[in-house]
Amino acid sequence: MPDRSGLAVAVLAAVLLYALPDAGDALLALAAAAVLHAGLRVPRRAQALALSAGLLWGALCALALLLLSDRTGVRYVWIYSGSALPAHLKLANLWGGDEGTLLLLAAFCVTLAARGAAARTARLDAAALLPAAYVLIVLWLRPFAATPAAWLAQSASQGMNAHLMKVWMLLHAPLILAAYAWTLSLAAPALQALAGAAPRWPATALPHARRAWALLTAGIGFGMVWAFEDAMYGQVWHWDPVQTAVFAVWCLLGAHLHGVGGWRAGRAMWRWVPATALAAAAMTALAMGVTRNDLLASSHRYVGADTWPAHLAIAALLLLAGVAMAWRGRRVAAHAAHRSSVATWALRATQVGFALIGLWAAGHIAWACVAQWQGTPRPDDLRPFFETLRSWARGSELPLLRTAFAQWDVDGYALARHLLWPMMLIGLVGGWFFLRRLSARVAAASLLIVLLACATVLLQGGLLEERYAGGGVLSQQIVALLPRVDAALLAGGYLALACAAWSVHAAWHARRSAGYALPLGLLHVGAVIALWGGLVATALNGYSQHLVGLGADWQAAPGGYAFRVTGLAVDRTPDGGRGPADTAFRAVAEVELDTPAHGVLRGQTLYRDGRSALAGYAGPVRQICEILDYRYARYADRPGYVLHPFIDRSWSRDLQLWVSTSAAVAALEGGPQTAQAVVVLRVLPFASLLWLGLTLATVGALWLALRAPAGSREMTA
Structure with a gap:
């Protein structure tokens, strides 16, 4: 037609x-x-x-x-x-x-x-x-x-749902869905290639994979911005089961793209390219199944959806078809005349590294599902705020709290502990790979220097461990890994510098290569900058908590900050969100923040609830736990309830001022509470690097995805 x-x-x-x-x-x-x-x-x-x-x-x-x-x-x-x-x-x-x-x-x-x-x-x-x-x-x-x-x-x-009433709803969800579609489109050529029926990777499939990775990166980035503004998360990443599943898709796509350039059936490790493409497609179906299943505790869920068995069945059928096609193509003749270079094996090592990271993340989801299904007790170290809440819980609520905190999700601490090693490997191999295209001697010498620097950091600590002062919210399990994080950041910096040097050199000396070298450089440099920003901001974050009266004088906070809540306006006009029109309300607090570098900032925070104020107030300790621990935020969540902070962004730090005015609004309704507000100030240094890096990586990936197809000798995507 x-x-x-x-x-x-x-x-x-x-x-x-x-x-x-x-x-x-x-x-x-x-x-x-x-x-x-x-x-x-x-x-x-x-x-x-x-x-x-x-x-x-x-x-x-x-x-x-x-x-x-x-x-x-x-x-x-x-x-x-x-x-x-x-x-x-x-x-x-x-x-x-x-x-x-x-x-x-x-x-x-x-x-x-x-x-x-x-x-x-x-x-x-x-x-x-x-x-x-x-x-x-x-x-x-x-x-x-x-x-x-x-x-x-x-x-x-x-x-x-009040959590969805943000402009990011227009960007995050459709980008993820478009990326899912491009990823699923890789299943057919992957099956054909595994069967040995495609001696070369189809010309149309490479742009599909590139577009999927670019759109998925952009979608994840907008999701991070969204999460940063909502009390349901309050941070950019939590290894939520759905986040972990999407991360696995992203890694498997990365593994596929690092091996697809110049692919031929019969070459060494030739099955890895179609296998990782098929695994990404199957993982996409699994991610949709996880989003629609309530076995694990998650903040991403289509409430009431029951289509998860269909998505799991699609994933299973894709994997079974892949096994059948691989068996069918098991006798594909090897290319005896083709000799793999050292650089080719470096790309394959990177491909394997990404694949292992993606599969390890998927394995943690599977383990959490098995543990929940078998009723395995969730360790106490994965429930950091439970003891605090238990001492404040009402008797009738305690069983509900126990049930909520006993439900499994992904053990992000264990996942991070194991993923740092392949991250280091990818950074070291990638940096050597790009420098080798400039000078084999420089590449060898620089790799040796960086290896010694990583070993020193692992043994004696580095930037993050030296700067960590314990003034924020960070698990001791992650604090113990700071030397390993430092080494991973060092390896990533080596990759970024090497790729930047190669891309500028290639674009300058061969103008025809600029359309490939420059976006490739943007992609890799942006990914490393985003990694630096996310890890530095998370490791070195700071926070302070306060209980203040409305209209009170300036309140001092650590780091030279001071703030005050100058006013509160309550609006009961229907806004289209969940909750009866006669009880739902929006409470907008006016805040002022005195900062050491930027003077006095003025802004607003939002507290919205579909219940009456008296029903929504649970006490200041509960509100602080809700802001600081996303697990309790999930427990306390209602579709008509949101809490949004005042956010100020700068190159040196991103700042959140959370103001929960539950008590003040309840007091206006005649409750016994006083007109007070819980205030939490969070400072995340160099979070701007995360946003900058995601932007650069997405621009580079889209540039590659939309450029005219080049020859099959491209080294990577």
Whole structure:
């Protein structure tokens, strides 16, 4: 089907479903039938995929219009949206629920499968069958189903989860989903390559992998910015099960990209390239399953979603198909004439390092699932705030607290402890690899020097260990690893300097190489800068906690800071978030912060709750624990409750001023509390490096992903 016809199908489908949402099931059934036909039969394969893509994009447009026009007679709109929401948040609800998320993913996947479909002549087309599975899941979810009359009688709509009412909802989720689609598209060429049917890696598959990695990096970055602003996290990374799963996908994509340049079937370790691509696709399906399963404690979850068995089944089928294709291609002849250079083996070592990191992260998720399923007790050192909370808990609440803190999540301490070694290896090998392209002698000498420096740091400590003063929130398990972290940062710095030197040299002396060398340099340098920023800010963070009265005089804090809360405004106007209109409120606190370098800063903090203020107040100790420990924040979380800090960013540090005004708002409602606020000041030095590094890495990756395809001799992506 020509592109214009596909566009016409999308427009007609959107108009039909907006006028008659009840036709949604039939239209999605037609889309599923078309993509299944494409997966099972060769005739009209391209036309069937184009038809299915048009129908799915039309369904998405219709769902977006239904959200924007507050058609709460459609169940999806009633569950996830609210009439008081601004238009951009109504639109963001398109991926606010499982139904809309998978509809968007299916549309992405079918569109990618439609490209080049006419050239695929095999009877069974994996490129179409995988999207067909997601279309069938969407059909089962029925995103256009009518809202039950009892729900409409109960309220006009349920409203949006307050945690999602941020502009980052427009960026983080769709970027992750687009990256997932590009990653899943690698499964078909990976299976073909494992079977020995593809002597060379398909020219279209490399841009797919690059785009997946770039979009995934950008999506993770926006998620970090979002997490930094929400009490549910308060930091950029916590090894949440979903975060860990996405990290595993990112690493497996990195492993694939470091081996795909010049790939040929039959060369040494040739199966690693398709195997890591297939593993990334399977891990993507697993990540979606983890997001929809409540076995592990997680802050990323589609509440009430029950599609996780389907995602796990897709992952299992991909892995089984990979084993079958590898067995089929086991007799692929080796290229005896091809001799691998030392540089090639360095790339392979990097590839193996990334693959091991990704698989190790996936293994920790699996271990946590097994431990939770078997009822293995969670160690006390993974529950740092439980003893404090237990002494303050009401008797009836203690069993709930025990249950919440006993639920397993990923043991980030153990994961970090083991991942630092392959990180060091990647930095050392990568730095040597790039310098060797300039001078073999310089590369050998520099590697020896850096190895000695890493050994010294491991034995005697380095920058982080010297600067660590214990003024922040950091587990002693991580404090014990600071020498290892220092060594990893040193190895990463070696990689960044070497790659920067090579990219500038290559771009200057061979102008034709600039379009490849410069973005490659940006990517590697940005990744190392982000690593430096994230680890330095986390290790050297500082905090102080205070209980202050509203309008009180300046309160001193460590580091030369001082602050005061100058006012509090409570607004009960419906905002489209969760919670009854007669009890939900937004409390905006006016704050002033006196800083040593920037003078007096003025800003606001937000405390929003769908409950009454009296029901939401749990005492100052609870509020401090909630701000400092994301596990308790998960326990205390409600879909209508958020706490956002005042944030000030600079090159030298990022600063958060958390102000929980629960007691003050409860006092306004006639409760016994006094008009006080809990204030927590957190300072994260050089967090700007994280944001700068993520930006540089994403720009470099997108530059590579969008450039014209080059020859097969590219060393890495």
